[in-house]
Amino acid sequence: MSSIIIICIFVLLVAFKIWMSSPKNIGKxxxxxxxxxxxxxxxxxxxxxxxxxxxxxxxxxxxxxxxxxxxxxxxxxxxxxxxxxxxxxxxxxxxxxxxxxxxxxxxxxxxxxxxxxxxxxxxxxxxxxxxxxxxxxxxxxxxxxxxxxxxxxIPRDFQGGVLVLKDGQVVFEYCQGNADHSTNTPFTSHTTITLASLSKQFVAAAIFLQIEQGKLSLDDTIDQYFPQYPQGKNITICHLLHHSSGIPDYISDRIIPDAIQKYESEHGIAPTDVIEFNKCIVSECRPVSLSECFDLIGELPLYFKPGSDGRYSNTNYFLLGYILEIVSNKSFSDVMSDIFMLFGLKYTHMNGRDADACGYVKHDDIIFSCGRPSMDSGDSSVVSSLTDLGLWCKAILNADILSVNSWKECLNFNPNPYGCGLWQFDNGWFGHDGGLPGLRHWQRLNFKDKVAIILLSNVVMEEPPFLAQLMEYLIR
Known part of the structure; x- marks a missing residue:
């Protein structure tokens, strides 16, 4: 009897072993x-x-x-x-x-x-x-x-600078390559470079300073500043700050498409590579007057009813720059200089033509210089350095200088993902990206971990996921 039991147990064990060895169960x-x-x-x-x-x-x-x-x-x-x-x-x-x-x-x-x-x-x-x-x-x-x-x-072909802050301290600072190939000037932490769309957060801070001084209100409609724009009676300062105005983008909706159309008419074909594309638009990235801006977008309808949705538009911050001039009775450059001094930014200014770094495009073995892009407007004209951006990001994470209410509105990402000059990303991260011909920048901040990551590059490139994402992951 006992031998039968032993044999049965042995058979069951063998059957169980065979059952467990099936691919399905091995996986499960x-x-x-x-x-x-x-x-x-x-x-x-x-x-x-x-x-x-x-x-x-x-x-x-x-x-x-x-x-x-x-x-x-x-x-x-x-x-x-x-x-x-x-x-x-x-x-x-x-x-x-x-x-x-x-x-x-x-x-x-x-x-x-x-x-x-x-x-x-x-x-x-x-x-x-x-x-x-x-x-x-x-x-x-x-x-x-x-x-x-x-x-x-950091790859050998990276050109620019990287800065990482944690708990208000610089924990990593690295620069590589040249700011200007023609003079062999190296890129350093003090190299000044046009920030492109990272400029918007500085303009937002200047607007909030005017609000704190009682010269502006978030609810002010912009028709009082731009009577020549009929749509302005339904658009507020708040709408401009949060990209919820519905106003078309004078750059992506007009300047770039017009430049490509011009290129096609001259060459019989659209730009075929990154160098040709940047050659196509670099001459169009120039200062645009207020009247020219309204000529570009004035006949275009709003994308949606103001305040009902969000859509990124450089025109919003272009107009905010002019509003700063009107309410302060100063030039836009002087208004922004006051902000830079307030935040202790010694290397930051508004003249892209005086930036240390040129912008470049690389394709195969060809390097094309885009010069020093300069727009002179509120959407993309701030010039700064890694060192100053570190101080700026530290001020944001500490909610310094501006009032609590101002920072609260700056970081109110409604409509998602638009704050005031800042975007909301996943996992508690926020910041902004920037790009002009020859320039690409990335900024990421995290309140929970008190971390700031800044990448400034004077070579056109895709977002380096192995760098920005890995740094986020490791530091966090």
């Missing part, structure tokens, strides 16, 4: 097992997931990374198992970290850097993870290690 239970182990890791240690890192051979995605007192480990999960990579002599650390009972079933394979991860690139990842360890634990900051580590992820 394997995913749960991996998830449980990673969940435990995340509670015990610092963990990072789905990290994209640049390498000399392209971009590498790392599934999971664990930072522990025993060392830093790269965990790749393939076929519902985990491979743990560590430092050369880290086997003891691995065993201490994993524990045989707690991590039964996981394999620990040393020195198997799966493609396209290469062993000579592991040290770069090691340095990057050490940064995360420092920032997450808020332990004593080692600036040299931090800077050296982040330098490893």
């Amino acid at each position: 239970f394997g995913e749960k097992r991996v998830a449980r182990k990673l969940d435990w890791l995340s509670k015990e240690y610092i963990t990072l997931n789905d990290i994209l890192l640049p390498t000399h051979y392209g971009t590498t995605q790392i599934d999971h990374i664990v930072v522990s007192p025993y060392g830093i480990f790269v965990i790749e999960t393939k076929n519902y198992k985990g491979w743990i990579f560590g430092h050369e002599n880290s086997e003891e650390w691995k065993q201490s970290l994993l524990g045989k009972k707690r991590f039964w079933g996981w394999s620990s394979e040393q020195h198997k850097f799966r493609n396209p991860i290469r062993q000579n690139e592991f040290e770069d990842r090691y340095n990057l993870l050490y940064i995360s360890y420092i920032c997450t634990e808020k332990s004593e900051f080692d600036g040299e290690i931090f800077m050296k580590s982040f330098e490893n992820i």
